[in-house]
Amino acid sequence: MGAVKSARTGRRMPRAVRERQMLDAAVRIFARRGYRATSMEEIAERAGVSKPLVYLYLNSKEELFTACIRREAEALLAAVQSAVDPALPADRQLWAGLTAFFAHTARHPDGWSVLHRQARTHGEPFAGEVAALRDTIVAYVTGLVRAAAHEAGAARQEPELAERDVAGVAQVLVGAAESLAAWMTETGRVSEREAAATLMNVAWVGLGPLLRGERWAPR
Amino acid sequence: MGAVKSARTGRRMPRAVRERQMLDAAVRIFARRGYRATSMEEIAERAGVSKPLVYLYLNSKEELFTACIRREAEALLAAVQSAVDPALPADRQLWAGLTAFFAHTARHPDGWSVLHRQARTHGEPFAGEVAALRDTIVAYVTGLVRAAAHEAGAARQEPELAERDVAGVAQVLVGAAESLAAWMTETGRVSEREAAATLMNVAWVGLGPLLRGERWAPR
Amino acid sequence: MGAVKSARTGRRMPRAVRERQMLDAAVRIFARRGYRATSMEEIAERAGVSKPLVYLYLNSKEELFTACIRREAEALLAAVQSAVDPALPADRQLWAGLTAFFAHTARHPDGWSVLHRQARTHGEPFAGEVAALRDTIVAYVTGLVRAAAHEAGAARQEPELAERDVAGVAQVLVGAAESLAAWMTETGRVSEREAAATLMNVAWVGLGPLLRGERWAPR
Amino acid sequence: MGAVKSARTGRRMPRAVRERQMLDAAVRIFARRGYRATSMEEIAERAGVSKPLVYLYLNSKEELFTACIRREAEALLAAVQSAVDPALPADRQLWAGLTAFFAHTARHPDGWSVLHRQARTHGEPFAGEVAALRDTIVAYVTGLVRAAAHEAGAARQEPELAERDVAGVAQVLVGAAESLAAWMTETGRVSEREAAATLMNVAWVGLGPLLRGERWAPR
DNA sequence: GATGAATGAGGGTTCATTCAT
DNA sequence: AATGAATGAACCCTCATTCAT
Numbered sequence: 001m002g003a004v005k006s007a008r009t010g011r012r013m014p015r016a017v018r019e020r021q022m023l024d025a026a027v028r029i030f031a032r033r034g035y036r037a038t039s040m041e042e043i044a045e046r047a048g049v050s051k052p053l054v055y056l057y058l059n060s061k062e063e064l065f066t067a068c069i070r071r072e073a074e075a076l077l078a079a080v081q082s083a084v085d086p087a088l089p090a091d092r093q094l095w096a097g098l099t100a101f102f103a104h105t106a107r108h109p110d111g112w113s114v115l116h117r118q119a120r121t122h123g124e125p126f127a128g129e130v131a132a133l134r135d136t137i138v139a140y141v142t143g144l145v146r147a148a149a150h151e152a153g154a155a156r157q158e159p160e161l162a163e164r165d166v167a168g169v170a171q172v173l174v175g176a177a178e179s180l181a182a183w184m185t186e187t188g189r190v191s192e193r194e195a196a197a198t199l200m201n202v203a204w205v206g207l208g209p210l211l212r213g214e215r216w217a218p219r
Numbered sequence: 220m221g222a223v224k225s226a227r228t229g230r231r232m233p234r235a236v237r238e239r240q241m242l243d244a245a246v247r248i249f250a251r252r253g254y255r256a257t258s259m260e261e262i263a264e265r266a267g268v269s270k271p272l273v274y275l276y277l278n279s280k281e282e283l284f285t286a287c288i289r290r291e292a293e294a295l296l297a298a299v300q301s302a303v304d305p306a307l308p309a310d311r312q313l314w315a316g317l318t319a320f321f322a323h324t325a326r327h328p329d330g331w332s333v334l335h336r337q338a339r340t341h342g343e344p345f346a347g348e349v350a351a352l353r354d355t356i357v358a359y360v361t362g363l364v365r366a367a368a369h370e371a372g373a374a375r376q377e378p379e380l381a382e383r384d385v386a387g388v389a390q391v392l393v394g395a396a397e398s399l400a401a402w403m404t405e406t407g408r409v410s411e412r413e414a415a416a417t418l419m420n421v422a423w424v425g426l427g428p429l430l431r432g433e434r435w436a437p438r
Numbered sequence: 439m440g441a442v443k444s445a446r447t448g449r450r451m452p453r454a455v456r457e458r459q460m461l462d463a464a465v466r467i468f469a470r471r472g473y474r475a476t477s478m479e480e481i482a483e484r485a486g487v488s489k490p491l492v493y494l495y496l497n498s499k500e501e502l503f504t505a506c507i508r509r510e511a512e513a514l515l516a517a518v519q520s521a522v523d524p525a526l527p528a529d530r531q532l533w534a535g536l537t538a539f540f541a542h543t544a545r546h547p548d549g550w551s552v553l554h555r556q557a558r559t560h561g562e563p564f565a566g567e568v569a570a571l572r573d574t575i576v577a578y579v580t581g582l583v584r585a586a587a588h589e590a591g592a593a594r595q596e597p598e599l600a601e602r603d604v605a606g607v608a609q610v611l612v613g614a615a616e617s618l619a620a621w622m623t624e625t626g627r628v629s630e631r632e633a634a635a636t637l638m639n640v641a642w643v644g645l646g647p648l649l650r651g652e653r654w655a656p657r
Numbered sequence: 658m659g660a661v662k663s664a665r666t667g668r669r670m671p672r673a674v675r676e677r678q679m680l681d682a683a684v685r686i687f688a689r690r691g692y693r694a695t696s697m698e699e700i701a702e703r704a705g706v707s708k709p710l711v712y713l714y715l716n717s718k719e720e721l722f723t724a725c726i727r728r729e730a731e732a733l734l735a736a737v738q739s740a741v742d743p744a745l746p747a748d749r750q751l752w753a754g755l756t757a758f759f760a761h762t763a764r765h766p767d768g769w770s771v772l773h774r775q776a777r778t779h780g781e782p783f784a785g786e787v788a789a790l791r792d793t794i795v796a797y798v799t800g801l802v803r804a805a806a807h808e809a810g811a812a813r814q815e816p817e818l819a820e821r822d823v824a825g826v827a828q829v830l831v832g833a834a835e836s837l838a839a840w841m842t843e844t845g846r847v848s849e850r851e852a853a854a855t856l857m858n859v860a861w862v863g864l865g866p867l868l869r870g871e872r873w874a875p876r
Numbered sequence: 877g878a879t880g881a882a883t884g885a886g887g888g889t890t891c892a893t894t895c896a897t
Numbered sequence: 898a899a900t901g902a903a904t905g906a907a908c909c910c911t912c913a914t915t916c917a918t
Contacts, residue, residue, distance in 0.1 A: 018877090034341060036253060171398075202425055208433070209425065231896070268903080493894080494899080559775060561691075613836025614829040617833070621832070654752075696907080696908060697910085706882080709912085710883075
């Protein structure tokens with residue numbers, strides 16, 4: 001009825017192209033409806049092919065969803081990594097990475113929704129796929145925070161930050177970044193650079209007192 | 220299949236009791252399977268009643284899910300609010316609130332999953348219910364951060380924090396807290412107090428340099 | 439939701455009164471929704487009693503519907519019969535009967551709908567109940583037509599009408615009357631007297647040529 | 658139960674054929690059970706297909722019922738129209754039309770039941786479909802009666818019949834015809850030609866006195 | 877390389893009916 | 898005299914998936 005039909009653009013396309021069309025359609029629909037509410041019928045229709053062809057290429061709904069998750073995870077990781085020059089100082093790397101992250105999620109809201117919302121809400125095996133991605137990112141950010149702390153500390157002759165605190169800052173950074181990205185794509189109220197700047201101010205500027213050993217403790 | 224059956228504990232209970240049982244069952248199953256993948260049958264079974272009774276009391280799957288969201292939202296808000304003494308200084312309030320938040324989500328992981336994951340993933344009208352809760356919390360946290368900045372600034376004769384930064388810190392706090400809570404309940408790798416302490420260190424301790432006007436800027 | 443609830447007018451009423459309320463409610467709802475689409479719930483609600491009470495008094499949906507049919511059939515028959523004075527000439531009796539019939543169906547459209555539409559569309563045992571009523575009426579009308587023909591024929595020294603033609607005229611009369619009654623209650627386009635007059639003109643006035651032996655035959 | 662199963666005659670048939678089978682089955686069952694009491698399951702079974710296929714081709718119970726009504730209405734209209742030669746005099750046309758009508762309803766009792774009983778009993782949108790058919794037929798019959806009166810009147814130098822009476826006769830004719838058809842198919846007590854002849858005698862032969870201005874009036 | 881035809885299985889919802897009080 | 902609590906059974910509809918061509 002109201003479904004937008006992609007005009008079936010010429011039959012007989014090479015497999016790689018067809019597959020891409022199917023994944024594009026799938027990501028879009030999974031992102032907007034959720035895994036269970038998405039029907040293979042609708043994906044096939046939007047991809048401009050028949051249902052059996054979707055099965056021929058992607059085997060099952062579960063494998064199709066997994067393929068979507070993998071493709072989007074790789075794309076996101078590639079976007080962030082290619083934006084970061086490992087030769088730069090840690091804070092510049094962090095800035096570049098955050099900017100690339102927010103830019104990518106803003107440009108691919110459906111992909112981000114699949115990763116951040118849909119995959120995590122529908123249990124195994126999908127959640128595991130995303131967990132792996134997240135672990136990679138957390139590890140990378142942890143390295144950056146450690147290096148940043150090291151540089152800053154070295155400059156000011158201060159003791160390095162304890163691993164626990166490094167990990168804590170990294171977790172907060174990643175968690176807040178995810179949250180901001182979702183908020184950005186859903187409400188459009190913040191720009192990519194604003195989001196990145198907010199995080200840099202908290203993470204980087206806030207590192208100073210932590211490096212000097214300040215801690216908050218209940219009393 | 221493998222579903223655990225609650226031994227039907229005696230027929231003929233007053234409506235209020237039955238309704239509670241149904242909501243308990245529903246929250247648990249919605250949290251684990253997601254809205255669409257949850258069947259009314261399974262909820263009824265777990266609640267120890269027949270499906271028609273669930274419909275008699277809760278009308279429809281959608282209303283049932285909404286009732287779950289509302290109950291869990293109210294419970295979470297009540298837990299946090301009753302933990303906070305408005306007479307205390309802002310940092311103590313923040314600590315108390317965060318601790319209560321993490322304690323509640325740790326004790327009610329299914330409720331938290333319904334609020335944080337499921338409700339937000341399945342569109343309107345569910346997302347709206349949770350958005351209202353989140354707005355309440357963000358407003359409250361913003362107030363605390365502003366007050367905290369005010370106290371700290373006043374003590375040190377420093378200019379107060381700009382509203383933009385207050386809002387940024389609040390957003391990061393709430394986003395990071397949500398993210399940590401989910402991570403906590405999903406992986407069990409951090410304790411409630413650790414989570415709260417990490418956030419206090421970043422938010423509270425890191426407030427210092429921000430108050431002194433330090434900002435990170437790319438160049 | 440939108441259902442009109444009769445304010446439960448005082449508990450503890452004599453059985454006969456309660457039963458009447460239930461039948462009233464049932465006729466009304468059966469007439470408007472049809473047998474299958476009517477729920478015992480709605481009847482009970484409209485009657486201002488609980489469902490078990492409906493069962494206590496009327497045993498089952500089927501018996502309840504049958505009771506409605508019988509009550510309405512008896513009422514219709516009584517209305518027609520009490521309007522007819524057997525001492526009058528046949529044409530006056532026919533006129534009185536038709537007028538009473540149209541008046542009754544106009545005043546009790548739900549009852550007429552139950553008899554004419556609902557009961558006949560839902561198979562046995564309901565159709566049989568109405569068939570009995572119809573047979574009674576057809577027999578009565580046949581008698582009137584025969585008598586009318588006799589009077590007219592006797593006056594003009596003409597041969598009486600053959601039984602086949604008498605029966606034919608009676609069938610047409612009854613069929614047309616039913617049809618007009620339904621049309622009247624559904625569209626409201628004709629008055630009771632107009633309907634009766636139309637039928638008298640066809641049946642009575644048209645009797646003349648038939649009595650003189652005129653017939654239409656294909657050639 | 659007692660359901661007759663059509664031996665599944667070979668799988669894989671072209672859509673048009675299957676659709677016809679489904680409509681055949683549906684008309685039969687709707688006619689006998691009524692709309693609400695008919696289950697899609699039973700229709701599918703009788704059509705020799707699975708339930709989903711019925712939905713694939715006919716979308717919903719409501720659309721299926723509507724499709725039945727339309728098909729039967731068109732078939733009935735076509736049968737009557739093709740039997741009538743507009744070049745013939747009005748009485749011959751009427752006779753041909755009535756004969757065709759009774760013949761068609763006798764040969765397709767289920768179709769007639771769907772049109773006359775079921776569709777009208779189950780409210781909109783079904784009743785509207787049949788009302789359109791009836792209007793067409795009433796208009797056609799009105800034309801015939803008018804023409805017949807004109808011919809007859811012209812021959813005898815008499816004044817034409819008033820429009821009100823023409824309409825009255827047409828309504829009575831159509832109503833009586835419907836009623837006789839239902840009675841015929843339900844009881845089998847009259848033949849098609851007898852039914853048509855009865856109506857011709859009343860309508861055609863009875864037209865004479867009406868043309869001469871005779872009217873019945875109460876007094 | 878691609879599809880029209882077809883289905884098993886399951887989910888949301890409703891309803892007539894009963895039991896215990 | 899009357900009801901709140903409860904359910905077995907069915908029904909409409911959808912969907913992931915396959916077969917035959």
